[in-house]
Amino acid sequence: MSPLSVGGVHVLAVDPVPWARAQMAFTLASHIILVPLGVSWACMTLAANWRAIRRDDADALRLAQRWSKYMAVTFAVGAVTGTVLTFEFGLLWPRFMGRWGAAFGIPFSVEGLFFFIEAIFIALYIFGWTRLRPWAHFWTGVPIVLAGIGGTLSVVAANAWMNEPAGFTLNKAGDVVDVDPLKVFFNEAWPYEASHMLVAAYLVGGFMVASVYAVGMLRGRRDRYHRLGFLIPFTVAAAATPVQMLVGDTLARWVYENEPTKFAAIELVPETESDVPETLLGRIDSDGDVSGGIEIPGLASWLSDPGTGTSTEIQGLDSFPADERPTTRQVNTVHLAWDVMVGLGTALFLLSAWYWVSWIFRRDMPRSKLFLRLASIAGVAAVLAMEAGWVVTEVGRQPWIVRGHMRVDQAATTNGGVWITFIVVVCVYLALATAVVLVLRSMSRRFRRQDALVDGDVPYGPREPAAEAPHEEEPVGG
Amino acid sequence: MADAVAVVLFVAVSAYAVFGGADFGAGFWDLVAGGAARGARPRAVIDHSVGPVWEANHVWLIFALVVLWTGFPEAFASITLTLFVPLTLVALGIVLRGASFAFRKSLFRTAERRVLGAIFAVSSILVPYCMGAVAGAIASGRVPAGGKAGDPWSSWVNPVSIMGGVLAVTVGAYLASVYLIWDADRLADDAMVDYFRRRALVAAVVAGVVALAGIFVLRDDARHVFDGLTSRALPLVVLSAVCGAGSLVLLLRSSHRGARLAAVGAVAGIVWAWGVAQWPYVLPTSLKVSAAAAPSATLATLLVVFGVAAVVIVPSIALLFTLDQRSLLPEEGVDARAGSRGRGRTA
Numbered sequence: 001m002s003p004l005s006v007g008g009v010h011v012l013a014v015d016p017v018p019w020a021r022a023q024m025a026f027t028l029a030s031h032i033i034l035v036p037l038g039v040s041w042a043c044m045t046l047a048a049n050w051r052a053i054r055r056d057d058a059d060a061l062r063l064a065q066r067w068s069k070y071m072a073v074t075f076a077v078g079a080v081t082g083t084v085l086t087f088e089f090g091l092l093w094p095r096f097m098g099r100w101g102a103a104f105g106i107p108f109s110v111e112g113l114f115f116f117i118e119a120i121f122i123a124l125y126i127f128g129w130t131r132l133r134p135w136a137h138f139w140t141g142v143p144i145v146l147a148g149i150g151g152t153l154s155v156v157a158a159n160a161w162m163n164e165p166a167g168f169t170l171n172k173a174g175d176v177v178d179v180d181p182l183k184v185f186f187n188e189a190w191p192y193e194a195s196h197m198l199v200a201a202y203l204v205g206g207f208m209v210a211s212v213y214a215v216g217m218l219r220g221r222r223d224r225y226h227r228l229g230f231l232i233p234f235t236v237a238a239a240a241t242p243v244q245m246l247v248g249d250t251l252a253r254w255v256y257e258n259e260p261t262k263f264a265a266i267e268l269v270p271e272t273e274s275d276v277p278e279t280l281l282g283r284i285d286s287d288g289d290v291s292g293g294i295e296i297p298g299l300a301s302w303l304s305d306p307g308t309g310t311s312t313e314i315q316g317l318d319s320f321p322a323d324e325r326p327t328t329r330q331v332n333t334v335h336l337a338w339d340v341m342v343g344l345g346t347a348l349f350l351l352s353a354w355y356w357v358s359w360i361f362r363r364d365m366p367r368s369k370l371f372l373r374l375a376s377i378a379g380v381a382a383v384l385a386m387e388a389g390w391v392v393t394e395v396g397r398q399p400w401i402v403r404g405h406m407r408v409d410q411a412a413t414t415n416g417g418v419w420i421t422f423i424v425v426v427c428v429y430l431a432l433a434t435a436v437v438l439v440l441r442s443m444s445r446r447f448r449r450q451d452a453l454v455d456g457d458v459p460y461g462p463r464e465p466a467a468e469a470p471h472e473e474e475p476v477g478g
Numbered sequence: 479m480a481d482a483v484a485v486v487l488f489v490a491v492s493a494y495a496v497f498g499g500a501d502f503g504a505g506f507w508d509l510v511a512g513g514a515a516r517g518a519r520p521r522a523v524i525d526h527s528v529g530p531v532w533e534a535n536h537v538w539l540i541f542a543l544v545v546l547w548t549g550f551p552e553a554f555a556s557i558t559l560t561l562f563v564p565l566t567l568v569a570l571g572i573v574l575r576g577a578s579f580a581f582r583k584s585l586f587r588t589a590e591r592r593v594l595g596a597i598f599a600v601s602s603i604l605v606p607y608c609m610g611a612v613a614g615a616i617a618s619g620r621v622p623a624g625g626k627a628g629d630p631w632s633s634w635v636n637p638v639s640i641m642g643g644v645l646a647v648t649v650g651a652y653l654a655s656v657y658l659i660w661d662a663d664r665l666a667d668d669a670m671v672d673y674f675r676r677r678a679l680v681a682a683v684v685a686g687v688v689a690l691a692g693i694f695v696l697r698d699d700a701r702h703v704f705d706g707l708t709s710r711a712l713p714l715v716v717l718s719a720v721c722g723a724g725s726l727v728l729l730l731r732s733s734h735r736g737a738r739l740a741a742v743g744a745v746a747g748i749v750w751a752w753g754v755a756q757w758p759y760v761l762p763t764s765l766k767v768s769a770a771a772a773p774s775a776t777l778a779t780l781l782v783v784f785g786v787a788a789v790v791i792v793p794s795i796a797l798l799f800t801l802d803q804r805s806l807l808p809e810e811g812v813d814a815r816a817g818s819r820g821r822g823r824t825a
Contacts, residue, residue, distance in 0.1 A: 073580060076576060076577075076580045077577060077580070079536065079576065080572055080573045080576040080577060081538060081573070082540075083536065083539070083569065083572050083573070083576075084546070084569050084570075084572070084573055086540050086543050087543070087565060087568070087569035088569070089547065090543070090547065090554055090555070090557070090558030090565070091558050091562055091566055093567055094554070094555040094556075094558040094559045094625065095555060095559075095625060096552055096555070097547050097554055097555055097558070098552050098554065098625035099551070099555075099625075100551070101547040101548055101551025101554060101555075101772065102548060102549075102551050102772030102773055102776040103545060103776070104548075105547050105548025105549075105551070105772075105776070106548060106776060106779050108544045108547075108548065109544050109548055109779065109780055109783045110783060112537070112540055112541045112544050112783070112787075113783055113786060113787050113790070113791070115537055115540065115795075116537045116541070116787065116791050117791065117794060119537050119791065120791070120794045120795060120798055121794065123798060124797070124798055124801065128801070132801070143794075165812050176772070176773060177773060177777045178773050179772070179773045179776045180774055180775060181776065181778075181779040192807025193793065218584070269684075279720065309779075413558070413559060413562065414559065414627055415559070415560065415562040415627070415630065417563070421566050422789075424570065425570070428570060428573060428574065432573065432577050435577065435581050439581050440578075
């Protein structure tokens with residue numbers, strides 16, 4: 001094994017913990033970009049599909065058919081990146097799985113069920129366009145939507161359990177000897193976290209899809225097809241945004257009551273006190289001094305419990321042992337991520353409000369170019385907000401992997417080669433991301449070429465010219 | 479109850495071997511199909527048969543992993559700690575394979591398609607090889623109990639693992655070629671029917687020889703499993719051999735449907751023989767199924783989920799299959815290809 005030594009350090013003897021965390025964070029952050037599309041796009045496609053059948057709307061039909069093809073690509077990539085995560089639970093966190101698998105695995109077994117249903121019906125829906133009767137075909141899409149919702153609620157149940165572990169009995173050695181499956185799944189954090197993520201899936205998915213058509217409209221493609229392609233997803237997103245404000249606010253107050261360490265990090269509170277200011281941006285140093293940022297006096301206390309107002313006391317970081325709360329760097333990360341999430345969320349809310357006001361008073365979407373410009377960056381903004389939200393949850397949970405029971409460094413693999421797999425994974429995913437973007441763009445260009453040829457009036461189930469078949473084929477299977 | 483969950487686990491593993499294995503095998507035939515011009519026709523058959531099914535097929539893998547880590551967490555920890563390298567290769571191979579296959583069909587010039595095609599084909603061999611090696615490592619007792627790591631290299635670079643890897647690749651190729659005959663048949667491409675039948679015959683013989691040789695490797699290196707195969711698992715071994723031989727005969731007689739069934743029986747027989755042979759151990763011979771099992775409430779949950787899956791998913795798959803048989807799910811604009819989609823599941 002000596003050839004594997006560099007500068008006296010064995011290449012397989014590098015501390016795996018930071019690399020395992022980096023790899024998990026990177027692969028999760030990548031996978032989650034596809035999640036909203038997997039969960040909510042089918043619903044938007046069905047909305048277009050519904051309209052197509054009900055009103056005999058050729059544009060809506062074209063939209064639904066094409067969305068189902070794009071969905072096939074994003075679902076495929078989501079499936080493989082999700083498979084990687086399944087492996088990583090074991091490869092990166094074997095000691096966590098060995099000790100807690102009996103409880104932690106329960107939500108995943110339920111999720112497996114939903115994933116199966118989703119995979120089957122997405123195949124039916126994508127390939128059923130030409131030969132199934134319109135309504136029968138429509139109904140094959142409904143289980144995709146339901147499975148997407150069920151899958152989200154299950155996966156988030158697993159994460160919520162890590163934050164709020166429940167439903168197990170330990171023996172003296174710390175092994176799980178008894179499990180209450182319902183308490184594991186329906187742990188206390190679950191309703192808050194799961195609803196927040198479910199609404200996020202519709203919000204982010206809606207803004208993502210709408211932003212593509214906003215760009216198209218800005219480039220002068222203002223036909224009915226593009227308008228519809230914008231309106232359906234944007235309406236979904238604009239409806240989800242105010243709901244998300246309420247859900248998020250409720251969740252934050254729940255965190256205040258139940259996860260005080262995370263909350264102290266979110267609000268950048270060094271010492272327990274009342275009348276805590278809401279600090280926008282800013283950072284904390286290792287002595288507990290907050291610097292920079294804009295302070296809004298008393299707001300953090302007031303938001304935590306409007307009932308007691310500014311006299312609400314918030315537990316500070318120093319009321320927890322240093323090894324049972326996030327490090328200073330992690331606290332700053334959590335706080336910044338929180339500000340990003342809330343800031344972008346508020347901006348998206350204002351954009352949605354603009355849209356609704358315009359609908360109420362003018363019965364039409366806003367005409368201004370500025371609105372379309374903002375809408376075209378709303379997709380990216382929504383993804384960033386969602387990523388930031390997960391940073392808050394996950395970094396705020398540190399140093400625990402199972403809060404109060406197991407630390408992340410106790411959970412990690414002992415394999416020293418993780419730094420290598422991390423680098424490989426990053427390279428592969430970058431290539432993958434590039435390919436996805438290229439594929440989706442080339443599909444879009446191909447669809448536009450077709451429109452130039454056919455122009456409009458497409459019957460249910462258009463056929464592409466057979467001569468082009470090898471290139472025009474379905475990019476991926478269901 | 480632990481026994482029942484172990485059975486569920488093996489249902490998932492054998493389903494993955496039968497459905498997913500054929501997907502990988504198709505990749506093998508893609509790799510050896512020759513240059514761009516010569517390999518164009520077989521690749522067209524492969525493309526159209528693998529494409530739509532691979533996601534649903536890979537759900538079985540996820541299902542098996544979830545059942546393993548939930549039902550037998552200690553065994554899962556030992557396996558992932560010890561077999562870090564081959565399992566990492568499997569995960570990366572699945573990403574490369576799935577993505578390159580998906581993208582190859584949708585864009586790029588010939589040169590780029592060729593690169594992606596090569597990645598697809600190479601990872602189609604790498605993944606089943608590593609999975610077979612992992613099975614070999616477990617069967618030969620190289621994964622220690624107690625959530626401890628065994629040797630990171632010799633655990634999966636040893637005679638049994640190599641045999642397992644080679645067997646997995648050949649068995650996949652065998653299954654795939656038998657399925658592809660049927661696909662070519664549906665495309666009414668007689669030349670390709672003949673093409674894949676010749677390959678199926680060769681693959682059947684090779685897989686049989688490897689399996690036979692494997693028994694001797696096991697005798698020297700995995701005594702517990704060998705003893706099991708020659709005693710309580712013997713009926714399954716015989717069943718597998720009879721099915722394998724039967725599929726050969728049926729192939730020669732051009733009875734493609736029967737050959738497919740027999741091939742599935744042969745492969746499922748191998749998987750179940752392995753499972754029964756290493757009974758009552760999940761990690762021979764250090765960790766028994768009963769000792770590795772999660773608390774009973776967890777096991778009960780897994781069984782309930784499996785029951786619900788049987789009630790919900792079987793009809794769904796049946797629906798997919800029925801619509802497919804009636805050619806109601808064509809790939810758009812390519813009616814001649816109608817009905818190929820359920821291929822992996824119809825066996």
